[in-house]
Amino acid sequence: MIIKTIRTSTVKITPFKDQKPGTSGLRKTVKQFQALDYFPAFIQSIFNSLPTLRNSTLILGGDGRYFNREAIQIILRMASANRVGKIILGQSGILSTPATSNLITLHKALGGIILSASHNAGGPLGDFGVKFNTSNGGPAPEKLTEEIFRISSNLREYKITNIHPIPLDKLGEYQLGDMEIEIIDPVKDYAELMAKIFNFEKISSLLKSDNFSMCFDAMHAVTGPYAHTILEEQLGAPKGSVIRGQPLPNFGGGHPDPNLAHAKQLVEMMYREENAPNFGAASDGDGDRNMIMGDYFFVTPSDSLAILAANAHLIPAYRDGIKGVARSMPTSEAVDKVAEKMGINCFETPTGWKFFSNLLDSNKISICGEESFGTGSNHVNEKDGLWAVLFWLNILAERKESVENIVRQHWAEYGRNYYTRHDYEQIPFKSAEALFENLRENLKLLPHKQFKEHTVVTADDFTYEDPIDKSISENQGIRIIFDDGSRIIFRLSGTGTEGATLRVYIEKYVTELDQFEMETQEALETLIQTAEFIADIKGYTGRTKPTVIT
Numbered sequence: 061m062i063i064k065t066i067r068t069s070t071v072k073i074t075p076f077k078d079q080k081p082g083t084s085g086l087r088k089t090v091k092q093f094q095a096l097d098y099f100p101a102f103i104q105s106i107f108n109s110l111p112t113l114r115n116s117t118l119i120l121g122g123d124g125r126y127f128n129r130e131a132i133q134i135i136l137r138m139a140s141a142n143r144v145g146k147i148i149l150g151q152s153g154i155l156s157t158p159a160t161s162n163l164i165t166l167h168k169a170l171g172g173i174i175l176s177a178s179h180n181a182g183g184p185l186g187d188f189g190v191k192f193n194t195s196n197g198g199p200a201p202e203k204l205t206e207e208i209f210r211i212s213s214n215l216r217e218y219k220i221t222n223i224h225p226i227p228l229d230k231l232g233e234y235q236l237g238d239m240e241i242e243i244i245d246p247v248k249d250y251a252e253l254m255a256k257i258f259n260f261e262k263i264s265s266l267l268k269s270d271n272f273s274m275c276f277d278a279m280h281a282v283t284g285p286y287a288h289t290i291l292e293e294q295l296g297a298p299k300g301s302v303i304r305g306q307p308l309p310n311f312g313g314g315h316p317d318p319n320l321a322h323a324k325q326l327v328e329m330m331y332r333e334e335n336a337p338n339f340g341a342a343s344d345g346d347g348d349r350n351m352i353m354g355d356y357f358f359v360t361p362s363d364s365l366a367i368l369a370a371n372a373h374l375i376p377a378y379r380d381g382i383k384g385v386a387r388s389m390p391t392s393e394a395v396d397k398v399a400e401k402m403g404i405n406c407f408e409t410p411t412g413w414k415f416f417s418n419l420l421d422s423n424k425i426s427i428c429g430e431e432s433f434g435t436g437s438n439h440v441n442e443k444d445g446l447w448a449v450l451f452w453l454n455i456l457a458e459r460k461e462s463v464e465n466i467v468r469q470h471w472a473e474y475g476r477n478y479y480t481r482h483d484y485e486q487i488p489f490k491s492a493e494a495l496f497e498n499l500r501e502n503l504k505l506l507p508h509k510q511f512k513e514h515t516v517v518t519a520d521d522f523t524y525e526d527p528i529d530k531s532i533s534e535n536q537g538i539r540i541i542f543d544d545g546s547r548i549i550f551r552l553s554g555t556g557t558e559g560a561t562l563r564v565y566i567e568k569y570v571t572e573l574d575q576f577e578m579e580t581q582e583a584l585e586t587l588i589q590t591a592e593f594i595a596d597i598k599g600y601t602g603r604t605k606p607t608v609i610t
């Protein structure tokens with residue numbers, strides 16, 4: 061369809077001063093994004109940061125949350141006004157983050173815009189977000205997000221055309237003035253990529269066998285259509301293996317956050333006394349996170365990363381060995397032990413996927429991940445929820461053991477890293493700042509101090525130097541490391557929209573078989589108390605316990 065009569069107008073605005081992208085794009089409440097000119101201003105800032113925008117191709121999609129459709133129509137009108145050459149758009153405005161990343165490289169696009177606030181709640185009173193990924197498929201690096209922010213703080217106008225909304229639900233092509241729009245099936249290319257990486261035949265026979273069952277909880281977020289197609293239609297898992305598979309604007313009222321606190325339905329099913337599925341998994345709003353469970357068993361994301369690395373040789377795409385691995389600094393050191401044994405490099409990066417990009421691009425690593433339920437590889441430059449689920453299924457199909465046995469054997473071989481994260485949400489900014497100021501002031505005094513049975517060896521504020529472009533990222537989290545290798549880490553979240561969220565990460569490594577049977581919070585009890593004491597969490601925030609424990 062050709063839409064000819066379009067008029068471009070330039071809208072004058074007063075610059076917005078708060079459009080600073082966080083760990084993963086710009087996240088604000090839906091209400092803030094709906095405020096007059098707020099959303100177009102940020103899109104114009106992204107456009108202005110791209111010198112080769114004219115005649116370029118961009119990929120566009122989102123996780124289906126409230127405001128997704130309106131936002132897409134605005135972007136289409138602005139893209140045509142800004143002389144973009146072509147927009148490749150997911151049908152109904154749907155594209156997961158990893159699928160977008162794949163499409164960017166597949167179509168040699170200049171980049172992609174992903175409309176998502178990931179695991180944050182949606183709906184009219186929830187959150188919305190905008191992420192920009194560059195031509196390598198990866199999240200915009202800090203240099204670019206800083207540039208976008210700088211542009212937004214001075215932006216005085218944006219350009220937009222005045223056309224009626226484009227129908228988003230039908231596949232097809234449109235011509236908007238000089239700009240082409242192609243509406244594509246969001247699942248097809250991604251599913252083809254997965255079939256190239258994994259042994260679909262083996263996974264399929266596992267999923268079809270009578271003594272195996274699985275449940276994938278799509279949390280009414282973006283992975284529903286992907287999971288229905290790949291797991292049920294292509295691999296033959298019985299219908300009903302995917303639950304909550306329809307993307308809804310408010311995610312059915314929940315947080316699309318795949319963890320023990322928010323994926324309640326799945327967790328209850330997996331902890332059933334009888335007839336629990338053999339394998340359970342969930343993904344988040346935009347499909348880049350994963351939670352893995354077995355029958356009456358939870359796999360911590362840090363362990364999952366280590367287990368994927370240790371078993372990579374079982375997967376067709378990684379059969380010839382992996383180059384190296386990386387983890388974010390707060391992620392447990394379980395994967396380090398695997399790398400050591402394999403004789404490959406293990407990189408420690410700040411939190412946020414963008415820090416893995418250079419390592420992936422330069423072939424220094426093949427597999428990487430974060431404690432926050434995110435794992436991925438060099439197949440796309442993003443974390444990828446369903447990829448991790450298929451990886452696990454492929455391992456299960458090869459090893460023919462339970463999830464629990466695989467994890468326990470891993471501990472027996474490499475030792476166990478007990479791990480927990482305590483989040484204190486919606487703390488007033490001032491209190492959070494004061495707490496960190498105090499922590500930083502006391503860092504120098506901590507070494508050699510003893511807290512219960514642990515003595516501090518080092519205490520610092522994590523600085524990262526990118527091994528490829530040598531860029532420096534400072535203040536990436538306070539690290540306290542003890543003599544037995546235990547660690548406590550404090551950092552502030554960069555994805556929240558209300559107040560500050562304090563994240564406390566606690567880890568302890570044990571190697572003796574009889575130490576593996578403790579409940580995590582119990583095993584970490586003294587370190588948890590030490591963390592609360594050192595940061596004086598109660599004194600600064602008034603909180604006596606965390607909001608969420610994962």
Ligand code: VG1
Pocket residue numbers: 083084177178179344348349388411412413430431432434552553554555556563
């Ligand atoms: C959180 C996680 C981080 C992850 C980020 C984006 O950031 O801790 O590991 O990369 O979310 O994930 P923060 O700054 O709130 O701790 V997603 O799934 O929102 O794109």
Ligand code: CO
Pocket residue numbers: 178179344345346347348349
């Ligand atoms: Co996400």
